[in-house]
Amino acid sequence: MVMVAPIPTNTSPPRMTTEHDILILAQWLSPAFPVGAFAYSHGLETAIHSGAIATACDLQDWLTCVLSHGSGRNDCILLRAAYRSGPQAALDEVNQTALAVSASSERIRETQLQGSAFSQTTSAIWGSDKTEFCYPVAVGHAAAQLWLDVDLTAAFYLHGFVSNLVSAAVRAVPLGQTEGQRVLAALIPMCDQIVQETQCTTLDDLSSTAFLSDIAAMRHETLQPRIFRS
Amino acid sequence: MPGPLINQLLHTDLPRTGLSQPRAQGTGKLSVFGDEHGVTRLRDLRQSGSLRLVFPRTHRPDAEAILVNTAGGITGGDQFSLNIKVQTGAILSITTQAAERAYRAQSGEIACVTTDVSVQDGASLNWLPQELILFDSCALQRRLSVDLAPHARLLMVESVVFGRAAMREVLHDVKFQDRIRITRDGRPLYIDGIDLHGDAAAHLTRPAIANGSVAMASVVMVGPDALSHLKTVRELLPQTAGATMLADDVLVIRQLASDSFELRRNLIPILEHLSNNTLPTSWRL
Secondary structure, eight states: OOOOOOOOOTTSOOOOOOHHHHHHHHHHTSTTSSSOGGGOOTTHHHHHHHTSOOSHHHHHHHHHHHHHHSHHHHHHHHHHHHHTOOSHHHHHHHHHHHHHTOSSHHHHHHHHHHHHHHHHHHHHHHOOOOOOOOHHHHHHHHHHHTTOOHHHHHHHHHHHHHHHHHHHHHHHTTOOHHHHHHHHHHHHHHHHHHHHHTTTOOGGGOOOOOHHHHHHHHHGGGOSSOSSOO | OOOOSBOSSGGGOOOOOTTOOOSOEEEEEEEEEEOTTSOEEEEEEEEEETEEEEOOOOSSSSEEEEEEETTSSBOTTOEEEEEEEEOTTOEEEEEESSOEEEOBOOTTOOEEEEEEEEEOTTOEEEEOOOOEEEOTTBEEEEEEEEEEOTTOEEEEEEEEEESOGGGTOOOSSEEEEEEEEEEETTEEEEEEEEEEEEOHHHHHTSTTTTTTOOEEEEEEEESTTGGGGHHHHHHHOOTTEEEEEEETTEEEEEEEESSHHHHHHHHHHHHHHHTTSOOOGGGOO
């Protein structure tokens, strides 16, 4: 009797996360993955320039707000929505929503270019779809295609997101590497908390009260001189 | 390092006790069209309860409508819904008679304010309500949905005052959920949401949130000439505001101010410019 392999579907029961899965996510969301994350400060450069962020303490409070009340949380909601969106039409809707909830034109480019670069590399190596989606949508979709755990994907995504911003700040503020890593370590529980809190969210839960973070992203468009693309 | 002062988990659970009666209800339906001379005319108007629409003479071909909440404010359990259709050729400006006030709500009672708008091709809507003022212990869920046809135009302002600073009103415990969704042919164009549940005053002091500002405005302009206004708008903005293009024809402004007077003072020249000097008189300081 010939055993036929089950056809993979998006609705298949969750399987155990293996070390292999964890290492795939570590690779995807590492600073070495070629999405060009280092070029974006998400508006941090404006806040540093204006003096709003001058110390490690300022940076930690700012990033806490961006994570829990701004784009960090929204990206997590978008990633989850993309993960559970099977057909192309539903994914397009999530992607259009990701664009519409963006705070500025530079934030749009930041998420589009990273998403496109991410998808290009993952499709070449793991065979996931090659898409032009925003970054969290691209990551959520690729994770679903490889049956990676969505909570773990979201946790790695948030960690990568905030880790990149800490790195940007360390380059732009007179902040030591150790201080930067201390801020990042302090934000890990926040990443974990947002992953838990966004578990049952839908696109209607997208919101932001990180007004000055969003305004900083808008004002970055006219900031001179500048070293980052957002 | 302070922990999260605003609990974002609880915002979706806005329970209503089964026995509570709405204190005020209001519904409005308005539809306007442009006649063969380019004059905006009424097609349909229905209003009930505490919501009224009045139409001042403008001496212009476009129309102006003023929303009146005869209940004098919003409190827990109130329900308002408004439906507006701006049909081809019409130009409509909508404002409110006064700033809307969300007062203290009874425990467990949530007010709901829902507005659905559609704007057809060749039509234009200026959605220019005066600010919403939140009072301590308010409980309000608000939703504005605007669907635009591919060649419709929109100018929208939404401003919220988180406690009147001059009256020393401080928001220590609020439930406020706000959703703005602008779509074009059903596709999302601009999405904004605010969830404040808890000590809003403490939350707004944080540097990435509002750095102590208690008045906030969002402005969105959708139209083929939107990009041409970006430079002028930026020159008019204070340090606590930003402007950007979400698409070639979608201009977005976010602005913070220390109080509602300051917010208006900064907003008026921008809105005058973007509305081509047709800002309703209720907006004047």
